[in-house]
Amino acid sequence: MKTLLENKKFRKELKTEYKKNRKKFIIKICMGTSSICSGAKEIFKTFESEIKKNKISDTEIIPVGETGLNSLEPIAIIHEKGKDPIQYIQLTPAKIKKIIKQHIIEGNIVKEYLTN
Ligand code: FES
Numbered sequence: 001m002k003t004l005l006e007n008k009k010f011r012k013e014l015k016t017e018y019k020k021n022r023k024k025f026i027i028k029i030c031m032g033t034s035s036i037c038s039g040a041k042e043i044f045k046t047f048e049s050e051i052k053k054n055k056i057s058d059t060e061i062i063p064v065g066e067t068g069l070n071s072l073e074p075i076a077i078i079h080e081k082g083k084d085p086i087q088y089i090q091l092t093p094a095k096i097k098k099i100i101k102q103h104i105i106e107g108n109i110v111k112e113y114l115t116n
Contacts, residue, residue: 024058025104026079031063038073039091046093047076050100059104072115078103088113 002010029035029044047061069075072089078099079085086109088099095113102110 022081023060024081025056025060027059027061028064028077028079029061030065030067030069030073030075030077032066032070034066034070035073035075040074042093043074043076043091043096046096047100050096051104054100054105056100056104069115087115089115 027047029040029047031040031044044061044063051059051061064077067075067077067087069087069089074091076088076091076096076099077085078088086103088095088110091113095110099110099113102108
């Protein structure tokens with residue numbers, strides 16, 4: 001059995017290792033039941049195909065559960081290393097193409113697709 005101190009040390013090591021190895025962009029896509037009904041599967045596949053098509057390597061897509069923004073689905077939250085997360089709402093494949101080009105490739109947030 002590990003002590004509390006050993007567990008704290010282990011958690012700290014995991015966090016350090018995670019931060020060291022994490023990708024520049026992590027795209028979290030809500031795949032809760034309600035999101036799937038709103039088209040989240042197509043959104044997930046569009047992100048995958050656009051990332052592949054544009055040969056973007058330093059990016060990871062992660063399906064996540066309920067985000068609490070059901071009325072704004074489909075939703076993606078983009079975490080860029082060292083910056084605050086950005087929530088894009090009511091996504092469509094066309095919006096994703098613009099997000100990939102403008103945000104992921106050029107580094108400029110697509111403000112018209114954000115929550116207020
Ligand atoms: S299931 Fe996606 S925001 Fe509720």
